[in-house]
Amino acid sequence: MASVIFDRKDVELLIGQKLKDDEWKEKVPMLGCPIEKITSNEIEVEIFPNRPDMLSAEGFARAISMFLGIRKNIPSYTAKNSELSMSVEDSVRYIRPYVAGAVVKNVKLTSAMIASLMQVQEKLHQTAGRKRKKVAIGVHDFDAIKFPLKYYGAEPSSIKFIPLEGNKEMTLTEILKYHKKGRDYAHILDNAKKYPVIIDKQGVISFPPIINSERTKVKKTTKNLFIDVTGTDEKEVNAVLNIIVTSLADRGCSIEKIKIGNKETPNLMKGEMKVNVNHVNKLLGTNMDKNEINEMLKKMGLMIRADGVSIPCYRSDIMHEIDIIEDVAIAHGYMNFEPEIPDVPGTGKRLEERELDNVLREIMVGCGFQEVINLILTNEDDEFDKMQQPRISACKTLNPVTVECTMLRTNILASLMKTITQNKHNDFPQKIFEVGEVAILDANQETGVLHKTQLGCVMSNISINYKEITSVLDAFMKNLGKRYNLKPKADKSFIDSRCAEIFVEGISCGVIGEIHPQVLNNWRIEMPCAGFWVGVDELK
Amino acid sequence: MVYELTEEGRNYIKKGLPEMQLLKMAKKNVDISTVKNEIDNFAIAMQWAKKNGWAKIASGKIEILSRPEKYPIYESLKKVEKGNTDENIEMLVSRNLVVLKREDAKTKAEKLLMNDVGDLTSDLIITGLWKKAKFKKYNVEISGEKINIGKRHILSLYIEKIREIFLDMGFTEAAGPLVESSFWNFDALYQPQDHPARDLADTFYMKIPENARLASKGIVNAVKSVHENGGNTGSTGWGYKWSEDFAKKCILRTHTTSVSARSLSKINSPAKIFCVGRVFRNETIDYKHLPEFTQVEGIVVDENVCFRDLLGYLKEFYKRMGFQKIRFRPAYFPYTEMSVEPEVYFEDKKEWMELGGAGIFRPEVTQPLGIKSPVLAWGLGLERPIFLKIGLNDIRYFYYKNDLKMLREMKTWLQ
Structure with a gap:
């Protein structure tokens, strides 16, 4: 998802009408673009990834204008033929195989237009371009280029040019090492032995996806543009080019094709997809005829033609009939659908394994304990070291952005100690419990992990003794109707000889005891604590 | 604190403590069996007589060693009968001769009635004396101390x-x-x-x-x-x-x-x-x-x-x-x-x-x-x-x- 800021005056000029603040806030989001902020100068809007065509001010204005019925006709774009050409060598096949290009003539660059062009380029790089990896765009001064062009894989140190905003010639290797853009995007070419370049008769004009040449830089006085788009996905490369050129066409520029191998780009022909009227009505719960549907489609820049629905060249998101049905729904207005509850049979059934969890909570609340809920993510220091437990193998995360979240907890007790630590300033006694999930490695499971539920409780006060916590366990077990017994246990989290293993009907299911003072020191807890944990599955 | 005699205590007021009875009986060396049947609780009598150095048992006979002029415990017991106590009270309690006098419900309830009544008690309720009580007026607009209850998250x-x-x-x-x-x-x-x-x-x-x-x-x-x-x-x-x-x-x-x-x-x-x-x-x-x-x-x-x-x-x-x-x-x-x-x-x-x-x-x-x-x-x-x-x-x-x-x-x- 991309957040884009547009110049409000510029967009309203392109729409052909001024919109009130309320219209921006209430009507425009119903096209599927939430307005984040609106001032008299700026509109901040969220553009969803399926509509990259709305990342440009022109495309955004075009969509709104049709959606609100301000613009009645559906735009049609054409590209003139030209004799210009670009050859593509096989050497790019495994690096960055696809390239497309277009010439844009009669450009009268205003500052709003330059800002818009730069923004759409940047936003397309980030989104559809997957940070330039999938698609990258180069914009050049057409008149500085000496055609024909060649796109090929060059030896990194065999070729030199002055990169954009640079003042000396650099090899491709040097650019990746020393130029800011080179360093930012060098990783995309990590495994390439040759680097992709576009050259004209005088040398490099573009080193995609890194940087253009200073020689073909666009200036305020530039009259004609050349756009190159390269990438790893042919469909996206062409779609991105179409988004750029149709935006410029909306500003009154004319578009010319270039020959690339045996193809021509840009291809501004409309696409087509079959749509069944019955499917539309059945899925939406409506009763529209073909004409009504057509009226809806026109608001979205689509239209019924003889064999199906015609799709504008800048809409690459339409993969299936369902995408067109959605456009009908959006044009109809989500708020104009009457919500209803259908008659789908079902008697309602709880998850049996959760029922005991609630019984346990009930008993603990009855014992005067406050329920707490902790993160399941934790780290080795909290889970093992502070509790004086050995670091056993556990589920570990690969890429945590915070050092607090390196693993999933294997026992619930440490979470409760953390809660006590964080409540030093609150009233005592503190009696807390949690019923929650822990994760145990188990190669027999589909994902290699067994998720288990545990109950843990801790009480803390000026003085606490072993008997007090066993009273709680006793009440707990009696209310479950379970016979249990306790056997002395050596567990470093607890004081020696004040710790026992809990057995229910002969099966070990938990540990009870007074928390070891070293553990309290590790957690910086100042009051004595006692507690127990039991495995909920073992109680069943 | 007020003490009262137990049944055993009352009995000994009349007959003397078992050790007194023993010394009285055993003017000279007598067979144990003779004494045993005549006095209350021979075992206790012998225990205290031995402890005080008054008598011992030698070859089946009781031998008198000395006779005290006074029996302080007995004196203390008589004091309790009159409603007084002295330093021997704990001894009397431990010998189960006296017990702390339990005020009956009526006494306790009557005591409460001397002032305006704060907490209503079980004694007031069961004796019916609550009818005579004048209840202290409470400020009903304020709450008591905060309590923390057990609850769900x-x-x-x-x-x-x-x-x-x-x-x-x-x-x-x-x-x-x-x-x-x-x-x-x-x-x-x-x-x-x-x-x-x-x-x-x-x-x-x-x-x-x-x-x-x-x-x-x-x-x-x-x-x-x-x-x-x-x-x-x-x-x-x-x-x-x-x-x-x-x-x-x-x-x-x-x-x-x-x-x-x-x-x-x-x-x-x-x-x-x-x-x-x-x-x-x-x-x-x-x-x-x-x-x-x-x-x-x-x-x-x-x-x-x-x-x-x-x-x-x-x-x-x-x-x-x-x-x-x-x-x-x-x-x-x-x-x-x-x-x-x-x-x-x-x-x-x-x-x-x-x-x-x-x-x-x-x-x-x-x-x-x-x-x-x-x-x-x-x-x-x-x-x-x-x-x-x-x-x-x-x-x-x-x-x-x-x-x-x-x-x-x-x-x-x-x-």
């Missing part, structure tokens, strides 16, 4: 409420693993493998365990072809080469939609299924972000359901949660089309708040899982509406801080 209460809402509507509850394969979390939901949501920056990948076992060959192949070319769904597909290895990568589930995908692979139409569960995002912890939160997931599978039904379920759910004003805004998710973001209106803030996502699963999602009918689906955030309802401004209070003061003060009745 606010989030846990809301989870129960939501479970009830869906169970009432006839939904079946489902659950699934927290450590999930990329396959069920992303691929089965038609999320392309280069989708930004699958970046390391957003999703927790697992170092241990690294890979999961994949689903059955049939499902895997159907998912593969739907990504690559649309399979037989009539879609163009994403048009890239799908990697099985990437689909195996273990992650922490980013949404409970993975549970819905798993459910779809197992069920037949019609079905109504819901799930409330923990989900994970690789985020730094601050007042707005936590790496874990709870999602409310639901699907409705039926040949005849449509978009209006989806809106109907969402509206009904939020109505039962207590939100009257709701609107639906178009949205985008790779796995649904139509896609909806339901928003509820918060009067306090005068703002529409987005609460989650919903839609109708794309055929590219349902068909590889063997479902031919439309599937309505939603995945709604739980924390945000609660957050706004109770007026919190720091999400860390939920899982991270567990501030007991706040939890103790939070109300249990959800309105």
